[in-house]
Amino acid sequence: MKEHLTDLLFNAVRQLTDEINKSQIIIERPKLIEHGDFSTNIALVLSKTLKKQPRDIAQLILDYLPEASHFNKIEIAGAGFLNFFLSALSHQTIINKVIKEKDGYGGSQNGKSQKIQIEFVSANPTGPLHVGHGRGAAIGDSIARLFEFSGWEVTREFYYNDAGAQIDNLMRSVKAHCLNIKPDHKDFPEDGYRGNYIADIAKEYLAKTSIKCADNKIKASGDINDEESIRIFSIAYLRNEQDQDLEAFQTNFDIYTLESDLYKNNKVNFVVDTLIKEGHTYEKDGALWLKTTNFGDDKDRVMKKSDGDFTYFVPDIAYHLDKWTRGFIKVINEQGADHHSTISRVRAGLQGLNKNIPKDWPEYVLHQMITVMKDGVEVKISKRAGSYVTLKDLIDEVGCDATRYFLAARRADSQLIFDIDLAKSRNNDNPVYYIQYAHARVEGVLNQWEGDRNTLYINAPHPFETQAEKKLIKRISEFPEVVVQATNELAPHQITNFLKDCAADLHSYYNDSKFLVDDELTKKARLALIYATQCVIKNGLALLGITAPKKM
């Protein structure tokens, strides 16, 4: 429809000037239904080159536009906008299309089955998942669902930093507990983790418990002096716990990659050797440096410390080379904003490998920090201090649907205040119920009708007259465009906004009209409209990983 309108306008405008290309024709969706289903500002844009009043240009374009059955009215409004109003035939086409495509409505094959990899959460196995990881999970998984819906072949991936200094801290913290040294004791590791969960791990370790981790089963030796065993058990314990939390959050991963494997498989060494060979490194102060300044960084970075260990971003480069080698033309990393300094280093390292990797690959979505409020005061999130808002707590108290909704409902790049009391409330304050309620309400009506939903096509143009009907039809017709934009901008919050608006339109219509009326044609037309709306809401909720209940 939009493309068709663009063509019509392009042909009309070409009668006025040659200095125009198709990309300049912009079709918008007006916010107000009074401004029609589509509008264009092309007359305003052309006013300078044509040296005419915008409204006069709009009239000329209007004169050159052919008769079209899609619209029953085209008008000039405001400063020179052209507004298009859909005809009954178009309304019929839209509603029937939704009902025909059902679960597929809004999706596309734009991705052409190309491979995309989305890495998200990627929490260190040093503690339970907290609300920040939840934000990453909600946003990352929704982005994955958006790309799937748009015809991409998506791989969801979780990267475990199971090597390095923070794992030593974990091991020493657990060991301290095994030796009955508590966090307030002077001998407790200074950089140790102080949460209660550390005591739990120690207890299980001493009890020689077995833990399921990925495909393996890890049995604790219970030997206090076996640091390797403590380390392996602690990681397995926390990974297992994280896996359970993610499952409860309706978030599943296709692949888990371990940092330790990158070392084992010599992928880290390969990257280091290549960078040396390509001449992007130098030695200074007993350390090996990477010339990241060659690629836009403001200073060079240490790759290999004087004690022989690599710095954290080196395995990161190896990991991303691995992603590239696996054939992902598009890679998106969803992380907390505190990781933003790694972007330039990873990209610089990849450039230095001389593998023709694009400069802006991989892409990043960084979400800002979350402030958690409870009873009107801020809850500090600190792993080491032990004060902790876990994702599991939220899911238990608020439910998966509401948690996912709240964490995905806002632009990633703005700081977010998560009000536990609000999210917990199972009443009208909670927008997720508002949307789900719209879905359930339609289900109620369709059940009372008792007809066969597969016969709910509109067979002849039906005059939808009321504002509520026109708004609703316009709304559901916009859904595919919203999906495209949310996908392109990696912005699932646009889906939550859309759903809120769509639910509001449905509720208005519900109060405005009766559906189960005597006149057969009117009844079927109205039922078809709300059924189509229900499909849209269901598809939208699915993109967010939220259930669409039939009864509430």
Next chain:
RNA sequence: CUGCCCGUAGCUCAAUCGGAUAGAGCACCAGCCUUCUAAGCUGGGGGUUACAGGUUCGAUUCCUGUCGGGCAGGCCA
């Protein structure tokens, strides 16, 4: 000090490559259930879009500066 993100109604947030009267929810006020789910609807009050300039037919959006908040800037991760 330097870089990145943010600043919109009392609160939490939107706003379609720059568009029409800056929109929702919560809170507040007034109405709507013997008829399909009132977890709903209708109406009302509430704004110098942090501030000051600039670009243009038009700026919440782009540019410059100031102020305020967050995050980074370790041979920490």
